[in-house]
Amino acid sequence: MQLRPNETIVKENIAANLFRGIEGVGGRLTITNERFYFQPHSLNIQTQPLELNLKDIAAVEKRNTLYVIPNGMKIKMYDGQEHKFVVWKRAELIGLIQDTKMKQKMTVIIKTR
Template sequence: MKLKRNESIVQENIAANLFRGREGVGGKLTITSERLYFQPHSHNNQTQPLELHLNDITAVEKRNTLFVIPNGMKIKMHNGQEHKFVVWKRAEIIGMIQDTKMKQKMTVIIKTR
């Protein structure tokens, strides 16, 4: 993953699985000041990365996997897409994403004034 100009890493190497159809794609999630970036491990069937811009995210929610395991996270996008992840310490990760989104909004407000 290549950082963009003025972009910084908030947290990297977060072990995660991303549900793509029936496959739970294993990989690493990175949170930056501008986006979420999921890089699958090379041994998965689906190895294309996923990049989600923070300003396109409408909600980050807790969800249970297999109906009862409290380790899921759902990311809802403005275009109606949803991305479902399995992560450890999901409350901490959701908090990081929400805090980063808030800081990004504050930066935009300050720059436009």
């Protein structure tokens, strides 16, 4: 992942699985002050990365895997897309994403004044 100018890493190397159809794609997450980036391991069938701009994320929610296991996280985009993950310490990760989005909004407000 190439960082953009003025982009900084907030947290990286977070183990996660992304549901793509029937495949639970294993990989690593990186959260920057601008993006949410998922890099699959090369052993998966589906190895294309997922890159989401934080400004395009409408909501980040808890979800249960298989309806009962409390280890899921769902990212809802403003365009209606949803991305479902299995992560460790999901509440912390959701809070981190929400805090980073809030800081991004504050930076935009400050820059426009």
